[in-house]
Amino acid sequence: MVFSGKIDFHPQLFSALRHYSLSKFKNDLIAGIVVGIVALPLAIAFGIASGVSPTVGLITAIIGGVLVSAFGGNSVQIGGPTGAFIVIVYNIIATYGLQGLAIATFMAGLILILLGVFHLGTVIKFIPYPIVVGFTAGIALTIFSTQINDFLGLGLTGVPSEFIPKWGVYLKHLSQIDVPTLVVGIVSLAIIIITPKVSKRLPGALMAIIIVTIAVYVVKGFAPEWNVETIGQRFGSLKTDIPEPRGFELSMATINSLLPSAFTIAILGAIESLLSATVADGITGSRTNSNTELIGQGIANTVVPFFGGIPVTGAIARTMTNITNGAKTPVAGLVHGCVLLLIYLFLMPLINLVPMACLAAVLIMVSYNMSGWRTVKAIFSNPKSDISVLIVTFLLTVVFDLTIAIEIGLMLAIILFLRRVMENTQVKVYSEQLDATGGTDASVHEILNVSPGVEVYEIDGPFFFGVATKFDELMRSGMSKTPIVRIIRMRRVPFIDSTGIHNLEILIKSSHKAGIHVVLSGVNQNVHRDLQHAGIENLMTADHICDHISKAVETANRIVAERNVKN
Secondary structure, eight states, X not given: OOOSTXXXXXXXXXXXXXXXXXXXXXXXXXXXHHHHHHHHHHHHHHHHHTTSOHHHHXXXXXXXXXXXXXXXXXXXXXXXXXXXXXXXXXXXXXXXXXXXXXXXXXXXXXXXXXXXXXXXXXXXXXXOHHHHHHHHHHHHHHHHHHTHHHHHTOOOOSOOSSHHHHHHHHHHTGGGOOHHHHHHHHHHHHHHHXXXXXXXXXXXXXXXXXXXXXXXXXXXXHOTTOOOOBHHHHHOSOOOSOOOOOOOOOOHHHHHHHHXXXXXXXXXXXXXXXXXXXXXXXXXXXXXXXXXXXXXXXXXXXXXXGGTOOOOEEOHHHHHHXXXXXXXXXXXXXXXXXXXXXXXXXXXXXXXXXXXXXXXXHHHHHHHHHHOHHHHHHHTTSOHHHHHHHHHHHHIIIIIOHHHHHHHHHHHHHHHHHHHHXXXXXXXXXXXXXXXXXXXXXXXXXXXXXXXXXXXXXXXXXXXXXXXXXXXXXXXXXXXXXXXXXXXXXXXXXXXXXXXXXXXXXXXXXXXXXXXXXXXXXXXXXXXXXXHHTTGGGGSOGGGEESSHHHHHHHHHXXXXXXXXXX
């Protein structure tokens, strides 16, 4: 499927089906069944931790997973609810309710689609790594803190959502630890840790849920007083019918209040899905279409809210499971959705028996894996700017709010980018002699003689607002005496922004008032077009815009010679 125009939408499923075979289907079937089983406990746990019911987590994994595989740009990506969204989803529900979450998720889906439509898939990848690590580590610690109540069996209600007050409440009520619940949590955690060491093919979370649930059920039969809270006790009997689509009301007031949250969901989803796709590409050797992937993620997030679902993104752990079990095409993701659907329809009564402490152990392990402490440790040997960005992003995520952390993190990313561009953009001044081939691979050097009264300024890098100011300051400080001609060499200026154009316009006008000629050299087509649109050409004669420095110097020397003759 290819949309007309410039929209880059090429779902991998459609291209994979053109050359599909029985051997590929066998691989996809096995991988899909395994990853569906692995996704089961995670979907339930993420749903509960996000403040919704286990069924909502499963519905999200089913619908979102199928849509991501059907319309995404990666062959083996598995979509569904992830730990990254727990904090933001929980806060949205606490503030705006389930209706607000549905609207925010729907708007996030639209934002993701627009990001893909406008070819911004590759731009997301340029968010500095320390910021991504800071987000992830902060989210991991926040998830861990939300599971302490269930893991220790404190039985607290109305626990504050803020990190510091929450831990204050925990420490105050440590005397209420329920020993049976704590034992269940510790045993579950031990099984999750030990299982991969026995066999990497066995999903530790699922094994923990099966073993511990059976053990608790058996022990409770012999010792009724040994009570550990289960999913069924907290949420009641879980429904097994497919939810009917339902709409929600939109108003400008609602959109304005939820737009920051929707933006956070979209950016977080884009980062995580493209990060997961990049990891998958590194293993499989394939190449993800980033724009198609964002559109696919956007489609999934615009659909799941109508079924009561929570945000969807690419899941690294499930995608890796899919790869290691031999997945070849997006069909494996469709099989994974079908497996979850069958479990939802026929095995939900058994889910009621799962202890909450066991799910808490699953999420504690998820938070540990998310924390990336080894990566954090490695970054602390990087430059101080990277360390500062990591710490700031981490603290904002943990102490304040993920929305604020995303916004300030992106602002930091922009500032860091501009700073590095400014550091790499140089403005050089030449007089008397100039090597026309300097900075190139040319073996023959062309030395140009520059007449006295001619100043040559070369801008090496983008001519944007930061560099425009730097250029202006350099010119003012370097004016020991008034020149006759100023040559602005722009062969290495890939683009110019409105501030750069404005700065250039002021320079030309002020130079003309002072009787100084301005000659532009080496202007590329894109910059030339921008200067034309801004009317800069109207301020200069045609021979003052040259395509090569030799012509510019020749023009400048001629002007100086004519001035000297007149004088």
